[in-house]
Amino acid sequence: MQFSSFGEKLSSGAGILSLMDDLGKAMADGDLIMMGGGNPGHIPAIQEVVRARLQRILDDDQALRKLIGIYDPPRGDRDFRRALAALLRQEYGWDLDEDNICLTNGSQGAFFLLFNLLAGRTRAGGRRKILLPLAPEYIGYADLGIEEDLFVAVQPRIEILDGPYFKYRVDFDRIAITGEIGAICVSRPTNPTGNVLTDDEVAGLAELAAAHEIPLIVDGAYGLPFPGMVYTGASPVWNEHLVLCLSLSKFGLPACRTGIVIGGQELIRALSGMNAVVNLAPSSFGAMLTADLVRSGEILRLGREVIRPLYQRKRDLALAALAESCAGLPFRVHVPEGAFFLWLWFPGLPVTSGAFYERLKARGVLVVSGHWFFPGLGGGWPHTGECLRLTYSQDEAEVCRGMAIIGDEIRRVFQQSGH
Numbered sequence: 001m002q003f004s005s006f007g008e009k010l011s012s013g014a015g016i017l018s019l020m021d022d023l024g025k026a027m028a029d030g031d032l033i034m035m036g037g038g039n040p041g042h043i044p045a046i047q048e049v050v051r052a053r054l055q056r057i058l059d060d061d062q063a064l065r066k067l068i069g070i071y072d073p074p075r076g077d078r079d080f081r082r083a084l085a086a087l088l089r090q091e092y093g094w095d096l097d098e099d100n101i102c103l104t105n106g107s108q109g110a111f112f113l114l115f116n117l118l119a120g121r122t123r124a125g126g127r128r129k130i131l132l133p134l135a136p137e138y139i140g141y142a143d144l145g146i147e148e149d150l151f152v153a154v155q156p157r158i159e160i161l162d163g164p165y166f167k168y169r170v171d172f173d174r175i176a177i178t179g180e181i182g183a184i185c186v187s188r189p190t191n192p193t194g195n196v197l198t199d200d201e202v203a204g205l206a207e208l209a210a211a212h213e214i215p216l217i218v219d220g221a222y223g224l225p226f227p228g229m230v231y232t233g234a235s236p237v238w239n240e241h242l243v244l245c246l247s248l249s250k251f252g253l254p255a256c257r258t259g260i261v262i263g264g265q266e267l268i269r270a271l272s273g274m275n276a277v278v279n280l281a282p283s284s285f286g287a288m289l290t291a292d293l294v295r296s297g298e299i300l301r302l303g304r305e306v307i308r309p310l311y312q313r314k315r316d317l318a319l320a321a322l323a324e325s326c327a328g329l330p331f332r333v334h335v336p337e338g339a340f341f342l343w344l345w346f347p348g349l350p351v352t353s354g355a356f357y358e359r360l361k362a363r364g365v366l367v368v369s370g371h372w373f374f375p376g377l378g379g380g381w382p383h384t385g386e387c388l389r390l391t392y393s394q395d396e397a398e399v400c401r402g403m404a405i406i407g408d409e410i411r412r413v414f415q416q417s418g419h
């Protein structure tokens with residue numbers, strides 16, 4: 001069969017495909033310790049809230065019909081968008097209404113539309129790119145461009161902190177916004193590192209974007225205002241030049257596939273047009289299940305009082321297990337300020353991170369090799385081959401078991417190389 005170059009590019013998306021394949025297999029086998037994917041943990045309190053809402057919908061013929069039997073408009077359920085706009089106005093004073101919001105089938109789908117809307121070949125014959133101002137960055141962006149080489153990434157400054165910690169900082173001296181940059185994009189908290197860009201860093205990027213009349217896209221899939229997996233001081237931000245992408249996945253509804261894009265009205269109009277072409281309409285499910293929670297502000301309280309403390313506790317357990325399993329080894333960990341990942345750095349790792357990933361998989365532990373997370377960054381930085389991403393969202397005893405195997409295997413790797 002002959003595929004188009006677009007088809008070939010999308011169907012061979014090496015990084016995300018191998019990650020999702022591994023994740024699927026691990027979930028199906030049940031034998032592997034899953035410290036790989038981005039699946040959120042199971043939170044009974046959230047499930048109960050959703051169950052109650054679903055029951056109310058099932059008990060109401062009209063609501064059930066709306067849930068399963070009616071296409072929403074291309075920008076998504078109006079009640080939900082209205083409720084969300086009202087909540088954001090009231091909580092943060094953001095000057096927006098429902099026409100600033102478009103729902104998509106997952107935020108992954110939103111990034112596909114946004115990146116290809118703002119970058120790629122232009123009618124005037126130019127080529128525009130998405131600037132990732134701090135690599136490492138989310139693996140899921142890497143293959144989203146219809147055009148090749150859609151991303152330019154910037155190497156960060158590494159700040160060594162007390163204990164085993166380090167932190168990536170945006171290196172503003174390295175950022176060059178040339179005429180070919182169509183948008184800037186950052187995940188906050190960052191997948192894979194758990195970094196949370198400071199308010200000053202975000203303000204600096206927003207200033208740069210505004211000065212060059214391009215949007216700054218902030219991917220808040222794990223962050224602010226919800227689901228709120230942020231364990232450090234950071235404020236939610238939005239203005240008309242900023243595009244905030246949220247998701248209901250990490251709130252606990254990954255199967256509902258609900259992405260939420262909040263942006264200027266011109267951009268939202270364009271996005272909903274694309275949504276109509278690609279999807280006709282986004283799914284109503286997530287919006288209908290959570291509209292009441294948004295209307296009452298309960299979604300923010302659940303983030304603060306249920307989701308954040310739960311993942312913070314999981315993080316602390318994972319850190320304690322890491323300290324024990326890697327005691328005495330040359331390792332550093334990115335300060336985990338948000339999301340549910342630990343990003344380990346083994347300076348001078350004697351094998352590639354890809355080879356180390358395979359060794360761990362052979363011992364029944366699934367992680368993600370760090371080298372995937374540098375889309376758009378040129379070669380030559382050894383650091384890109386020395387890191388590993390671990391997920392601590394799943395069962396805590398399993399995470400501790402996995403951590404012990406990781407420590408043991410890394411010890412073997414260093415011993416075998418004569419360290």
Ligand SMILES: Cc1ncc(COP(=O)(O)O)c(C=O)c1O
Binds near residue numbers: 109138140247
């Ligand atoms: C940083 C980041 N952004 C976006 C997504 C996409 O999530 P979804 O399509 O489930 O909304 C993910 C998924 O793991 C992610 O980690």
